[in-house]
Structure formats: C-alpha cells, structure tokens
Amino acid sequence: MTNDERPRVSIILPTFQEEDFIFDCLTSLKKQDYPFVDEILVVDGRSTDATREIAQHFGHGVRVVDNPGRTAAAAMNVGIDAARNEVIVRVDAHTLYESDYVSASVRALTKTGATMVGGRMVPIGTTRFGRAVAAVTSSPFGVGPGRFHYADVAQEVETVYLGCFRKSDVRAVGGYDDTNLQWAAEDQELNFRLRKAGGRIWLDPSIRSVYFPRQTPRALWRQYHNYGLCKASTLKKHRQLPYFRPMIPALMVIGSVAWIPLVLLLGAWWLFPAPFFMYAIGAAIVARKLSQQDPGVSWRNAVYAIVICHWSYGLGINRGFGRILFNRPFETRPVRRV
DSSP states (O other): OOGGGSOOEEEEEEESSOTTTHHHHHHHHHTOOOTTEEEEEEEEOOOSSSHHHHHHHTOTTEEEEEOTTOSHHHHHHHHHHHOSSSEEEEOOTTEEEOTTHHHHHHHHHHHHOOSEEEEOOOBOOSSHHHHHHHHHTTSHHHHOSOGGGTOOSOEEESOOEEEEEEHHHHHHTTSOOOSSSOTTOHHHHHHHHHHHTTOOEEEOTTSOEEEOOOOSHHHHHHHHHHHHHHHHHHHHHHSSOSSSTTHHHHHHHHHHHHHHHHHHHHTOGGGTTHHHHHHHHHHHHHHHHHHHHOTTSOHHHHHHHHHHHHHHHHHHHHHHHHHHHTTOOOOSSOSSOO
C-alpha cells in the first residue's frame, strides 16, 4: 500500500481522573511513526484532577472533548461522533504504545479485512505485587484461554485489547453500549456483537503496547470482581455468554459453597479441606513456576494474585447472576474509582 492509499486515522482516548498516567500515554502517542494521524481526541469524563490541563498542554493534534457520560463506553461513542476520520484507533490511558502501534494496527486492518484488530494485553508491574499480577495475568492458569493475553501468532480471536476499526462497522451494530452493561464490559461486548453480525476479530502480536495492571491486592480484587459482573451483564443482554470460560471461576465458587452442606450431609468432616487443599497446591505450583521464569516475581505474591483473580471474578459473576435472577440493574457507571 502506498502512502497515498493509507487511511487517515483518529485516535480516541477515554479518560477520567488519569493525571498519573496521561502524560506518558500521550507522549507515546505523539511519537507514532504513522504519518496520517490527524487527531488525538482525549474524551474526558469531567475529571476533577489535572487530566484536562495535562492533555491541553500537548497542544496541536490533541483535542479535549467533553464526555458527560463519564464511562469509557460513553467516551467512545462521543469520540466516534467527533472524529473526522473513518479509521479509529481506541487507546487507554494506562497504556504506553510502541512507535509503530498505529501503523501496525492500520496494516492489520487493511491486510486482513477484519472488522476489529488489536494486539496483546501485555502488563508491566511497578510494585512487587504488581509484578506478580503481571505474571499471573499473562498465564493461561491465571486468566484462562483468553488468547489476547499471551498469543504470539496472528490469529482470529473472540476479543482483543483495545482495537482499531472502521467507525461505519461499529455504528452498524449500534456503537458501544453505555446504557445496559456493567461498566468496563464495553469492549468484549462490542466484539461479541461484531462477531454475531458476521465480523472477524483479529489478533496481531505486532501491534505492541504495555499497560499498568492493578498494583495492590485491594485494587485487583475490585477489578476482577467487576469483570465478573461485566460478563453477567453481557449474559443478561444477549441471553448467552460470548464464550464459556467465565463459567469456570463461577462454577468453582458454586462448587465450594455446595461442598459445605454435602460434607455435613455425609458427616465426613475430614473431607472438608480436600478441594481447597488441592486448589492451593495447584496455585502454589503455578506460582513457583512463574517465579522461576521471572526472579523478580515473589511466588507468595503470585499465589495471592492467582487466588484474588479467580475468587473475585467467580464471586462477581455469581453476584451478577443474582442481579439477573432478581431483576436488579447493573452499574453503568463506577460508584468509585477502581
């Protein structure tokens, strides 16, 4: 493809209270080697910190757009309406982008003919616990068979991290859903609708970026608990899950709760710790392996991160099932920062 044939691009960056991350994020976006990035739209949910001021400091090429809906889903809809170009690259403030991120995204979009393309979700920890979170969430045991976490070969997948797309394709399926879903469910649910409409989601590992995962146990618990709620809200909307793997931690929690009355019924108290003991052994084996692969990862922190990811997610999706059963609404906006 010649320079004259390459499409012009609008980058959309949803923000809310991102003063700790936005400067580095925008700096990496301003260094893109793709010559046809016309605009970077910082679609801000009315932050009360210095997010807007920092974005405005970048001047030419960076435009702050107001997002009264606050969430990333609302920001993407606002940004798509405000964007001058057909090709959109969706980015996140907690992420740093390689200089060829946009060019690799556009190349994959035009070469494959896919509806949505994206790269791997590569985490970088900045604390001892954060490094363990990064290792765990890059492991199939930690996050299941979600290939966008660790795949090294380009392939068709169910969902990708962030994404590059043509806005006409996203508008054709109704845009991002900012009214029915648990907040933070927007990307995987959009990709689910795109696939149902006959679209293809393409993972290309040459689309490179790194992001900063949660760095404390409390923040990780809240994040993965909310992820569970996200999948349940998708189930409520579509009457099916995009894929089966969210049911694994859900069934783990249900089985653990059911195990207690079963042991009581059998009168075999000595059996009570058996499943938990087996799970702990499995988590310890994986954690030890992760610590051997990266000496900077404490196996104790890795065990802690594994347990939090699995159990908070499982509790979250089961809590979401309860909301569906009792017809209670999901939270379309975060009640607090996670």
